[in-house]
Amino acid sequence: MANPLPDRHPARTAGVRTAFEAVYNWDYEPEIDELRTLYANALDRQWIALKQLDWEREIDRDAFSRTFSMGGIPIQETRFWQELPATTRWEVASRSAVFMLSNFLHGEQGALMVAAQLVNAVPHMDAKFYAATQTLDEARHVEVFAAYIQKLGQVQPIAPGLKALLDDVLATDDWMLKAVGMQVVTEGLALYSFRDMRNATEEPLLKELLTYVSRDEARHTGYGIKYLTAMAPTLSDAERTRIEDFAFEAARKLIDSRGGGSMRDSVMEIWREAGLDPAWAFGEIAKERATVAAALQRSGGRRGPIRGFVIPTLKAIGLFSDRIAGHFDEMFRASLGADFGSTREDPTAVPEDLEAWVEST
Numbered sequence: 556m557a558n559p560l561p562d563r564h565p566a567r568t569a570g571v572r573t574a575f576e577a578v579y580n581w582d583y584e585p586e587i588d589e590l591r592t593l594y595a596n597a598l599d600r601q602w603i604a605l606k607q608l609d610w611e612r613e614i615d616r617d618a619f620s621r622t623f624s625m626g627g628i629p630i631q632e633t634r635f636w637q638e639l640p641a642t643t644r645w646e647v648a649s650r651s652a653v654f655m656l657s658n659f660l661h662g663e664q665g666a667l668m669v670a671a672q673l674v675n676a677v678p679h680m681d682a683k684f685y686a687a688t689q690t691l692d693e694a695r696h697v698e699v700f701a702a703y704i705q706k707l708g709q710v711q712p713i714a715p716g717l718k719a720l721l722d723d724v725l726a727t728d729d730w731m732l733k734a735v736g737m738q739v740v741t742e743g744l745a746l747y748s749f750r751d752m753r754n755a756t757e758e759p760l761l762k763e764l765l766t767y768v769s770r771d772e773a774r775h776t777g778y779g780i781k782y783l784t785a786m787a788p789t790l791s792d793a794e795r796t797r798i799e800d801f802a803f804e805a806a807r808k809l810i811d812s813r814g815g816g817s818m819r820d821s822v823m824e825i826w827r828e829a830g831l832d833p834a835w836a837f838g839e840i841a842k843e844r845a846t847v848a849a850a851l852q853r854s855g856g857r858r859g860p861i862r863g864f865v866i867p868t869l870k871a872i873g874l875f876s877d878r879i880a881g882h883f884d885e886m887f888r889a890s891l892g893a894d895f896g897s898t899r900e901d902p903t904a905v906p907e908d909l910e911a912w913v914e915s916t
């Protein structure tokens with residue numbers, strides 16, 4: 556028998572207080588053609604998770620636990636990694652995979668709520684239409700990651716860095732800050748990480764699921780690039796500074812280790828639980844810098860989601876001034892404790908066909 560209604564109310568946790576202006580637009584004509592095209596494309600590419608993926612299939616736990624994903628840093632190619640005991644490698648890889656997947660799921664819930672906010676907050680009708688399709692896409696992503704994690708039987712809480720980023724994006728009352736925080740920083744992180752895991756995993760259902768989800772995320776990133784590129788010439792210097800600062804702060808939540816709440820800190824915690832001392836591991840990996848650099852070169856030389864994708868996107872839109880490059884460089888130096896080169900030298904180009912890029916290896 557079904558539970559009585561009060562028992563079925565979900566447990567409440569603290570939410571995010573938010574207020575922003577819901578903007579009408581009485582002009583229903585297309586205004587930004589590229590966004591109208593993207594909306595039509597999104598309608599055309601809808602898929603139904605329950606029908607398109609084979610949920611009867613059991614998860615290949617062995618293959619899942621070998622899914623090693625470290626934001627594109629190929630440490631598994633180092634001698635250090637290869638010489639670790641097999642049980643340690645197994646523990647680190649499988650725990651990291653559960654951590655990543657859990658954060659994909661929680662991140663998708665945040666994206667679902669922000670996309671719905673954008674329907675209200677963006678001023679252009681084409682942009683409202685598009686955000687409506689993204690809202691549906693993100694609901695489907697929550698659905699598929701939740702279904703996969705249910706099969707896996709393991710879920711971890713959201714990482715503090717990702718939660719802080721989502722809170723900020725949900726809370727801001729400025730649609731352009733929401734757009735840069737969501738469509739550039741969060742979507743760039745998602746697109747890069749999903750592609751990375753899709754290429755790394757040999758677990759068939761996960762590989763298929765991530766391929767479908769990544770195609771949607773490629774459109775979401777495309778929306779941010781097209782919309783903000785269209786808006787960039789209209790911005791005052793003060794507005795540009797505000798947007799750049801917000802993007803920097805959003806990225807900082809994920810990667811600044813000085814406060815101890817970065818994604819890297821969360822991953823280090825997992826390594827520790829798996830019996831691997833992070834400080835020692837990093838010292839050993841640093842000795843094999845040439846191997847890591849060569850492996851990175853083979854994979855296109857991209858260096859994690861922020862430097863490999865988010866910064867090039869900000870540059871392509873025209874939201875990466877010399878001033879903000881200085882902030883990023885200082886943070887990378889302080890957080891990573893080593894000279895990884897200046898973000899001023901990072902690539903400017905983002906792949907023109909994002910959908911083709913996410914499907915490439």
Ligand SMILES: [Fe+2]
Nearest residue numbers: 663666693696
């Ligand atoms: Fe998503």
Ligand SMILES: [Fe+2]
Nearest residue numbers: 666742772775
């Ligand atoms: Fe998305």
